[in-house]
Structure formats: structure tokens, C-alpha cells
Amino acid sequence: MTLRESAPRHIPWSEPTALQIVHAHLGEQGPLLPVLHALQETFGYVDPLAIALVANVLNLSRADVYGVFSFYSDFRSTPPGELRVQVCRGEACQSVGGRALAEHATSSLGVDFGATTTDGSVTLDEVFCLGNCALGPSVAVNGQLRGRVGADEFDRLVHPGTSNIGFA
Amino acid sequence: MTTVFVPRDSAARSVGADEVAAAIETLATQRGASVEIVRNGSRGMMWLEPLVEVVTAKGRVAYGPVTPGDVADLFAAGFLDGNPHGLSQGLTDQIPWLAEQDRLTFRRVGLVDPLSTEDYQAHDGLIALRRALTMTPGQICDEVTESGLRGRGGAGFPTGVKWRTVLDASGPSKFVVCNADEGDSGTFADRMLMEGDPFMLIEAMIIAGIAVGGREGFIYIRSEYPDAVATMRAAIQRAYEAGWLGPEVLGSEHQFDLKIRVGAGAYICGEETAMLESIEGRRGMVRAKPPLPAIEGLFGKPTAINNVLSLASVTVLLTHGATFYRDFGVGRSRGTQVFQLAGNVARGGIVETAFGITLGEMIDRFAGGTASGRPVRAVQVGGPLGAYLPPAQFDLPLDYEAFVNAGAMVGHGGIVVFDDTVDMAAQARFAMEFCAAESCGKCTPCRVGAVRGVEVIDKIIAGQDTAANVVLLEELCDLMAEGSLCAMGGLTPLPVRSVLRHFADDLDQPKGVHP
Structure with missing residues (x-):
């Protein structure tokens, strides 16, 4: 299996589906974060149209919902690339070449952190620690952790056609 | 077979x-x-x-x-x-590396099938909970206090005292919250415990509920740990099926319900009051204290908030008794700490051992030096808010007070090793940069101070008016340490000052060149 095949399946934005998701969380205490997570898991992002919809159902102001959405770096307002690549920038990874890997990642993909490649294949994100600090530099691809990632391994993981998941 | x-x-x-x-x-x-x-x-x-x-x-x-x-x-x-x-x-x-440790909280991790309730019980699981069910809440709090257990998240506050405060707070509704937002670079023990022995955390949460009079708990896990989230969710499901969680815990009159909340990429949510805000569905903005969360916490109710390892340690001390646990350690640092050897180390991983081992023993005996084979130049202990220490300080014993007295902190036990290629000016700059990126923005010393800190360090690195700017940086560190609302702004000066103190040469010389 390639990492590309492992990509989460997202569906296009749909208001009825979004409403169902919000309603499914109505019984929870403090439902806003679980709602935003569920919307993003379903659609791959939180559509700007969802802000008013969520505010309406949860009886919050749009400012409240947008304020929470924009505070947390996980939530995005546009569809992600096929691969979400998170490169660890924490100190433990820095100590084993993490800074060089971060530079390689942006130059290899031709995008800055937080951006998606123009062909929509890869979203590059920075992350401060993936909890793999004895096996750095670490990268997560669609949530799957990879350790001891050098420049070559990074390219193998992210570039189309070469991104085989295996270690063999 | x-x-x-x-x-x-x-x-x-x-x-x-x-x-x-x-x-x-x-x-x-x-x-x-x-x-x-x-x-x-x-x-x-x-x-x-x-x-x-x-x-x-x-x-x-x-x-x-x-x-x-x-x-x-x-x-x-x-x-x-x-x-x-x-x-x-x-x-x-x-294997000597393993045999020389005191694996108490980590005794089952790696040994058992993490999601097998049978395996858990076959390896001393539930002994602590069964014992707690025979005790009064006050007795549990007292035993935790007697053990000397202090918060393993980094602050080191006595767990039993915290629980007693929640127990004594009035109100029918109280909460237990587990802080599993392990954001410090160099730490991964919470993750490994959740992935490797999730029932231990569940058992501990139930005990905490009994001890403080709470019937409901939340485990707040960072989103960067999807495997831990999945394992904990599966374990909670099995614990309900086994009757460990639910209306009658192990057939007793105690009710306990447990839920997972997943963070969303904000380091500050590891600060306890920001975490409460996040669970309640708001921006992770730090609350002013008082009121203490123990009095007025989640949804305004008395709340016990504990780190994963503090909770796990409670099951150890209730299984073996407070005295057994207290007999490990030194001074006011009792029991064991789950240290995490990380970064540029030959042998990284989990070293659970009694407090008091020196930093040098940890680096030489366990880590075996650097992975690169080059000399160790700096060791950051306690995460991004911890100090960088040079080999000259390797005789420091790993205990809370000794580290504080040396201008450092043990924190959550993360030990990140750097070899002699490290540029310490860049590390000082990163400390400020990280604070600027992750500050919740509520208080000015942290929000603005971190940005100014990056600017001043850039000037120092560029050789602009170095002496005056170093004085300015020291003053900025004073302001952030004294004026910030929480540890984010309050402790960011720790790594910065440690660089000024121990690695000043890197700031005076052009980038990348040091003796």
C-alpha cells in the first residue's frame, strides 16, 4: 500500500451532512472542538460556510466559533492536499538534523510550511513534536509516524509514484 | 505455538x-x-x-x-x-540498560498486550482500584500525600494535597481531568504509557474520581498522538464492557464515566487552565489563578487535573503502599521519574529510575553519549521551557530542588542531548520563537515579550551593540519571568538565560563558529 492510497477519504462540502454532524454532538458538554474535528475529518477542512451553521446550532456567536477555529493550528479553511506531511521542528529533532530536514522539505516541495503544492498533492505543515524524540528527525504522513527521516527518505515519502510505505 | x-x-x-x-x-x-x-x-x-x-x-x-x-x-x-x-x-x-532501571509506572509497558483486560489483571492490574474501593476518599488522599508523589507534568505540586483540596471543595459535581497534552519536545512517556498500558491510566482516573468525589473524567490528548487516541478509546470501550467504568465500578456503588478529548495543535493547552477552556469549547486562553481549578475548574466545578504519569504513579503507590514508593528518591523528590532520553543519543528511550541519579550518569551510562559520536555540548532538560546545561553541570542530581537551584528544571523528565555542532545562539532564538508561536496571547509579557526577544537575539547574533542588547535581553527575561500569567512566558527565559550563562561565546561570535 502506498501512503497516497492510505489518504483519508473526504467528501465535498455538504450543508445537510454538516448539520447532521453538529447535531450528533449536541448532547456533549463543550461540543465545539469535537464538532470542528468531525467536520474536518469528514470534509478535510472546515468550510467558511460551516462557521455560521455551527454557531446557529450551538447557539454561539459566529465570532465565538471563528475565534476557536482560528486559534487552533489543526483547523484549516481550505481543502488539504492528498498527503498531509507534518515535519517536526522541535528541539529533539533539531539535535539530529531537523533544521536541515525542514529546509529540505520546503525546497523539495517548493512550498512554505502551511501551504499546499500547486498540483494539490501535498500539504506541508510544521509541528512542534510528534513524540518520537529518540528516533528523529520525525515526520508524519497522513498521521503515520516516520522516524530517522533524512532528505532522501523524505523525498521517497512525499513524491508521487515513489511514496511506498514499506521499509523492506 | x-x-x-x-x-x-x-x-x-x-x-x-x-x-x-x-x-x-x-x-x-x-x-x-x-x-x-x-x-x-x-x-x-x-x-x-x-x-x-x-x-x-x-x-x-x-x-x-x-x-x-x-x-x-x-x-x-x-x-x-x-x-x-x-x-x-x-x-x-x-539487558543491563533495562535491568538497571526501577520500572514502577512502566512495569507493564512492553510486557503485556495493551488492550487485553486479562493480561492487565494477570500483571497486578486493578489491585490499586480494589484497594481504593475499601478506603474512604480521605484515606486515599492521605496515602497519596504520604507517598510524597508530586506532579509529574512539570510543576511538581504534591498530588495528595491537590486531591484533598478538591475533596474538601463543596458541590455535588466534580471532575477529574488527565493532562495528556504532552507537547514538550523530548518527551514521549505519556504517549508510550497510553499506547502500551492504557488500562493503568483508566484505573488511576477511577481512583482519582473516588478520592475527590468526582463521577466524570476527561483525558485530553494532543492530536499529534493519533495512535494514543485510538488505543485509549479502544481501552475505554473494553473497560466499560468489563464493568470497570460505568454506573457501578467493579460492582461497587461508585459511578465513573470517562471521555477522551482531542487537542487541536496548541501547545498552550498543556497549561491546565487553557486545557479546561479547550475542553469547554473555547480558545485555549490561560485563566488567571485564583480561583484554583481545584476549587473552580472545568465548567466552574472543582476539578482535579493530573498528568498521565502522576496518575499512573498513584496505582503503583496504592498497590505497594506509600512507604514502598517513598523509599525511592531523594530529598523532597520521592519515588521514580520516567526520564526520556532523546535527541542526539546513542541509546535513547525510557529510563525510569529513582530521583537522585546525576545528569552525567544518565548521559554516560544510559544514553551512551551521542548518536553522532561527537562530544556532548549541551543537554536541554524539561522541554522547550527548560534550561540548556553544559557537561560542566553533569554532576547535578536529577531532583526538583537541585535543578531549580541551578536555574533549571526537571519538568516532565525529557532530556535532549546536542553534540558540539549545535549553535546555541540559534537555540536561544528558537526558545523565543517557540513562545511567540505558541503564546495564547492573553498577557503582554509573553505575547509581545517573545516577539521582542527574537528581535533582540537577532541583533545580538548580528553583532549590533552586543553588550547593550545582552543587558536588554536580561531585562526582558526578568519581565517575562515575573510578569507572565503562566509558565509559557514565565519559563521561556530559562533556556534563554542558560545560553547567556553557559554558552555566551555563541552569542558573541559569527553564526556556526564556536570554540
Whole structure:
């Protein structure tokens, strides 16, 4: 299996589906974060149209919902690339070449952190620690952790056609 | 039938444990060997991952680090009988690195099938909870206090005192919250415990509920730990099915319900009041204290907030008694700490040992120096808010007070090693940069101070008016330390000042050049 095949399946934005998701969380205490997570898991992002919809159902102001959405770096307002690549920038990874890997990642993909490649294949994100600090530099691809990632391994993981998941 | 253990821990998987497990399964089928593969937690010897263990008459024999390409060779050598091979590490329990530790909180991690309730009980699981059910809440709080246990998240506040405050707070509704937002770089013990022994945390949460009079708990796990989230969710499901959670905990009159909340990429949510805001569905903005969360916490109710390792330690001390636990450690740092050796180390991983071991012993004896083979130049202890220490300070004992007195902190026990290629000016700059990126923005010293800090360090690095700017940086550190609302702005000066104190040469000289 390639990492590309492992990509989460997202569906296009749909208001009825979004409403169902919000309603499914109505019984929870403090439902806003679980709602935003569920919307993003379903659609791959939180559509700007969802802000008013969520505010309406949860009886919050749009400012409240947008304020929470924009505070947390996980939530995005546009569809992600096929691969979400998170490169660890924490100190433990820095100590084993993490800074060089971060530079390689942006130059290899031709995008800055937080951006998606123009062909929509890869979203590059920075992350401060993936909890793999004895096996750095670490990268997560669609949530799957990879350790001891050098420049070559990074390219193998992210570039189309070469991104085989295996270690063999 | 031979039982073979291949870890499911995400660190082991990050270097190929899934592929190794698949290769063993395929080859076993081809060769007609009867093999049961159990996906355990990690033993915490990360340089040996993926570590494969085979159950033999003599005990568990370890092989590592195994690649899928090694598997055929292992079969040929007869690894299913524990026979020698180039990757053989001998009996796991006799590997000196492991044998020299005091594995109390981590005693089951790597040993058991994390999601087996039977395995859990066969390895002393539920003894603490059954004992707690025979005690009054006050007795539990007292025993925790007697053990000397202090918060393992970093602040080091006595756990029993915190629980007593919640117990004494009035109100029918109280909460128990587990802080599993392990955001510090260099730390991964909470993750490994959740992935490797999730029932221990569940048991501890139930005990905390009984001790403080709470019937509901939340575990707040960072989103960067999807495997831990999945394992905890599955374990909670099984705990409900087994009657450990729910309206009648183990058939008693105690009710306890447990939910998972997933963070969303904000380091500050590891600060307890920001975490409460996040669970309530708001921006992770720090609250002013008082009121203490123990009095007015989640949804305004009295709330006990504890780190994963503090909670896990409670099951240890209730299983073996407060005295047993207190007999480990030194001074006011009692029990064991789960240290995490990380960064540029030859042998990284989990070292659980009594407080009091020196930093140098940890680096030389356990870490075995750097992975690069170059000399150690700096060690950051306690995460991004912890100090950088030079080898000249390696005689410091790892205990809360000794570290505070040296202008450092033990924190959550993360130890990140750097070799002599490190540019300490860049590390000081990063401390401010990280604070600027992750500040919640509520208080000015942190929000603005961190940005100014980056600017001043840039000027120092560029050689602009160096002496005056170093004075300015010191003053800024004073302001942030004294004026910030929480530890984010309050402790960011710690790594910065440690660079000024121990590695000043790096700030005076052009980038990348140091003696």
C-alpha cells in the first residue's frame, strides 16, 4: 500500500451532512472542538460556510466559533492536499538534523510550511513534536509516524509514484 | 505455538514494526511455523526498535533492531527457539540498560498486550482500584500525600494535597481531568504509557474520581498522538464492557464515566487552565489563578487535573503502599521519574529510575553519549521551557530542588542531548520563537515579550551593540519571568538565560563558529 492510497477519504462540502454532524454532538458538554474535528475529518477542512451553521446550532456567536477555529493550528479553511506531511521542528529533532530536514522539505516541495503544492498533492505543515524524540528527525504522513527521516527518505515519502510505505 | 511480540508503539512503527510483523507472519505461514504475534507496547529501548521478542522456556528473548529483510535470516537461525543471531540481545529482562532501571509506572509497558483486560489483571492490574474501593476518599488522599508523589507534568505540586483540596471543595459535581497534552519536545512517556498500558491510566482516573468525589473524567490528548487516541478509546470501550467504568465500578456503588478529548495543535493547552477552556469549547486562553481549578475548574466545578504519569504513579503507590514508593528518591523528590532520553543519543528511550541519579550518569551510562559520536555540548532538560546545561553541570542530581537551584528544571523528565555542532545562539532564538508561536496571547509579557526577544537575539547574533542588547535581553527575561500569567512566558527565559550563562561565546561570535 502506498501512503497516497492510505489518504483519508473526504467528501465535498455538504450543508445537510454538516448539520447532521453538529447535531450528533449536541448532547456533549463543550461540543465545539469535537464538532470542528468531525467536520474536518469528514470534509478535510472546515468550510467558511460551516462557521455560521455551527454557531446557529450551538447557539454561539459566529465570532465565538471563528475565534476557536482560528486559534487552533489543526483547523484549516481550505481543502488539504492528498498527503498531509507534518515535519517536526522541535528541539529533539533539531539535535539530529531537523533544521536541515525542514529546509529540505520546503525546497523539495517548493512550498512554505502551511501551504499546499500547486498540483494539490501535498500539504506541508510544521509541528512542534510528534513524540518520537529518540528516533528523529520525525515526520508524519497522513498521521503515520516516520522516524530517522533524512532528505532522501523524505523525498521517497512525499513524491508521487515513489511514496511506498514499506521499509523492506 | 510460539508467541512473538512486535511492538505496536508508534515509535516502533515509525521505523518499520508493522512491516516486520507482516514479514514474520508471511514467513511463518510459508514455513508452516505456528506463531502468534502479539502487538505489545515498546520496552522503551528505542535504538533497538523494532524489537522482536520470542517467548521461550527461559524467558523472553529479544532481537533488534529488526528490518523486514532480516526476518528470513532470523527464521533460518531458529529465533523461534531463542537461538543466537547477530541481532540477538539475549533475555530481555537481563539487558543491563533495562535491568538497571526501577520500572514502577512502566512495569507493564512492553510486557503485556495493551488492550487485553486479562493480561492487565494477570500483571497486578486493578489491585490499586480494589484497594481504593475499601478506603474512604480521605484515606486515599492521605496515602497519596504520604507517598510524597508530586506532579509529574512539570510543576511538581504534591498530588495528595491537590486531591484533598478538591475533596474538601463543596458541590455535588466534580471532575477529574488527565493532562495528556504532552507537547514538550523530548518527551514521549505519556504517549508510550497510553499506547502500551492504557488500562493503568483508566484505573488511576477511577481512583482519582473516588478520592475527590468526582463521577466524570476527561483525558485530553494532543492530536499529534493519533495512535494514543485510538488505543485509549479502544481501552475505554473494553473497560466499560468489563464493568470497570460505568454506573457501578467493579460492582461497587461508585459511578465513573470517562471521555477522551482531542487537542487541536496548541501547545498552550498543556497549561491546565487553557486545557479546561479547550475542553469547554473555547480558545485555549490561560485563566488567571485564583480561583484554583481545584476549587473552580472545568465548567466552574472543582476539578482535579493530573498528568498521565502522576496518575499512573498513584496505582503503583496504592498497590505497594506509600512507604514502598517513598523509599525511592531523594530529598523532597520521592519515588521514580520516567526520564526520556532523546535527541542526539546513542541509546535513547525510557529510563525510569529513582530521583537522585546525576545528569552525567544518565548521559554516560544510559544514553551512551551521542548518536553522532561527537562530544556532548549541551543537554536541554524539561522541554522547550527548560534550561540548556553544559557537561560542566553533569554532576547535578536529577531532583526538583537541585535543578531549580541551578536555574533549571526537571519538568516532565525529557532530556535532549546536542553534540558540539549545535549553535546555541540559534537555540536561544528558537526558545523565543517557540513562545511567540505558541503564546495564547492573553498577557503582554509573553505575547509581545517573545516577539521582542527574537528581535533582540537577532541583533545580538548580528553583532549590533552586543553588550547593550545582552543587558536588554536580561531585562526582558526578568519581565517575562515575573510578569507572565503562566509558565509559557514565565519559563521561556530559562533556556534563554542558560545560553547567556553557559554558552555566551555563541552569542558573541559569527553564526556556526564556536570554540
